Amino acid sequence: MPFDRGLGHNARALAELVQSDDQTVRFAFPQPAHEILHADETDQVYYQVLGAKGEFLSGDSELPLPQDDEKLVTDELRLRDDVRQGVPIRVAYIWVRVKPSAARPALVQVAETLEKRSVLANEIIKGVMLPQFVILPLAVLLIWLALARGIQPLNELEQRIRQRKPDDMSPLDESVVPIEVSPLVSSINDLLQRLQDSIATQKRFLADAAHQLKTPLAGLRMQADLALRKDANADDLKQSLHQIGRASIRATHTVNQLLALARAESSGAPVAKQACDLSALTMEVVKDCLPRAMDKHIDLGFDNACDSAGLQGNPTLLKEMVRNLIENALNYTPSTPEHPGVVTARVYRNAKHALVLQVEDSGPGIAEAERERVFEPFYRVLGTEADGSGLGLAIVLEIAHQHGAILDLQETHPGRNPPGAQFNVVFAQP
Numbered sequence: 001m002p003f004d005r006g007l008g009h010n011a012r013a014l015a016e017l018v019q020s021d022d023q024t025v026r027f028a029f030p031q032p033a034h035e036i037l038h039a040d041e042t043d044q045v046y047y048q049v050l051g052a053k054g055e056f057l058s059g060d061s062e063l064p065l066p067q068d069d070e071k072l073v074t075d076e077l078r079l080r081d082d083v084r085q086g087v088p089i090r091v092a093y094i095w096v097r098v099k100p101s102a103a104r105p106a107l108v109q110v111a112e113t114l115e116k117r118s119v120l121a122n123e124i125i126k127g128v129m130l131p132q133f134v135i136l137p138l139a140v141l142l143i144w145l146a147l148a149r150g151i152q153p154l155n156e157l158e159q160r161i162r163q164r165k166p167d168d169m170s171p172l173d174e175s176v177v178p179i180e181v182s183p184l185v186s187s188i189n190d191l192l193q194r195l196q197d198s199i200a201t202q203k204r205f206l207a208d209a210a211h212q213l214k215t216p217l218a219g220l221r222m223q224a225d226l227a228l229r230k231d232a233n234a235d236d237l238k239q240s241l242h243q244i245g246r247a248s249i250r251a252t253h254t255v256n257q258l259l260a261l262a263r264a265e266s267s268g269a270p271v272a273k274q275a276c277d278l279s280a281l282t283m284e285v286v287k288d289c290l291p292r293a294m295d296k297h298i299d300l301g302f303d304n305a306c307d308s309a310g311l312q313g314n315p316t317l318l319k320e321m322v323r324n325l326i327e328n329a330l331n332y333t334p335s336t337p338e339h340p341g342v343v344t345a346r347v348y349r350n351a352k353h354a355l356v357l358q359v360e361d362s363g364p365g366i367a368e369a370e371r372e373r374v375f376e377p378f379y380r381v382l383g384t385e386a387d388g389s390g391l392g393l394a395i396v397l398e399i400a401h402q403h404g405a406i407l408d409l410q411e412t413h414p415g416r417n418p419p420g421a422q423f424n425v426v427f428a429q430p
């Protein structure tokens with residue numbers, strides 16, 4: 001603090017004036033120095049010099065003594081607060097070492113009243129603290145107003161969202177929200193749009209599924225009515241029963257395919273996987289399909305060109321995938337005893353060492369324009385004779401996705417007529 005520094009400076013100057021010889025300690029105080037000491041306008045300045053035996057040498061006798069302990073450190077400037085005749089003062093003092101070494105040191109003290117200091121303190125309070133008292137509440141008020149104003153549109157937005165009907169998927173109005181939250185609103189709108197699309201897809205799926213089931217059930221009902229006619233003979237009855245059998249097979253097939261798709265989708269959670277042997281699974285399916293292939297005079301074969309054990313997958317789903325691909329090939333490949341169709345399943349590793357499941361046939365293939373659409377649920381190529389629900393390839397695609405595999409569709413013999421269809425499922429995992 002600058003005032004302490006000035007006070008200390010004076011104490012040191014006075015300490016310089018203490019002289020001693022072997023017997024006495026003297027203090028010579030020239031007049032100019034005396035005047036400098038009293039040059040302060042605002043404060044009273046006191047000084048005091050005590051000799052080696054504590055005797056009063058010069059200055060003001062009323063100044064209190066320092067409360068230092070026995071071991072007096074000499075020639076070191078010290079400061080303290082004290083009181084002189086009830087008036088608080090600030091004191092700078094030095095114990096001055098004197099010649100007779102056994103004697104006590106002399107004491108030089110300079111003190112001043114605290115007028116200047118309190119004036120300064122008042123100035124500081126007036127100049128700095130008071131404005132703070134005004135500015136701070138004002139700032140708080142302004143911030144509060146600004147926040148309230150800024151949050152208001154958010155509150156309105158919240159109200160609007162709360163008041164929505166559960167089926168209202170219309171986008172939120174982006175123009176009435178603050179610019180800072182408009183990206184948030186736009187991403188909510190994006191989500192609403194996707195939700196709307198997904199709900200629409202599900203509704204369509206449900207309608208298609210209901211339709212697919214309704215047709216064979218209506219057939220069942222009609223055949224039952226026919227059989228119950230009074231004039232129906234044994235042949236008619238047989239015919240109706242035959243039709244009823246077919247219709248119920250179709251209905252069962254559709255239900256089974258719906259269940260398979262539901263299993264494959266498994267509501268977004270990843271399916272349980274284990275190490276599977278893709279060749280062994282494919283082989284099992286091929287064996288199951290042999291009777292049907294023989295009925296149709298189709299040459300069904302299986303090529304196994306690699307060790308496929310260790311593929312991480314769900315065996316039930318993988319078999320479902322192979323079954324759908326092979327059944328399609330058998331269903332849609334025309335075959336006669338004279339011109340037998342050829343269906344081949346293969347498991348091999350491609351040039352990039354990825355495991356590939358391939359099912360190809362010698363049938364009509366799938367026209368370029370239909371190649372995307374055949375993977376949609378319930379989509380069937382027009383003019384297809386074989387029965388089916390249109391879910392097989394949707395199931396295959398879903399299972400391929402669940403296994404991180406890529407599904408592609410090509411021609412078995414490009415340029416030939418018929419070109420044949422070739423499905424490849426490429427597993428990205430090693």
Ligand SMILES: Nc1ncnc2c1ncn2[C@@H]1O[C@H](COP(=O)(O)OP(=O)(O)OP(=O)(O)O)[C@@H](O)[C@H]1O
Nearest residue numbers: 328329332374380381384388389390391392393421
């Ligand atoms: N190997 C193939 N050769 C020619 N066309 C095919 C072949 N595989 C599928 N398709 C065509 O793609 C359509 C969709 O096949 P998908 O397996 O999804 O349904 P589906 O066979 O009609 O019914 P599901 O498999 O559910 O019994 C079929 O209707 C058929 O027209």
Ligand SMILES: [Mg+2]
Nearest residue numbers: 328388392393
């Ligand atoms: Mg199919």
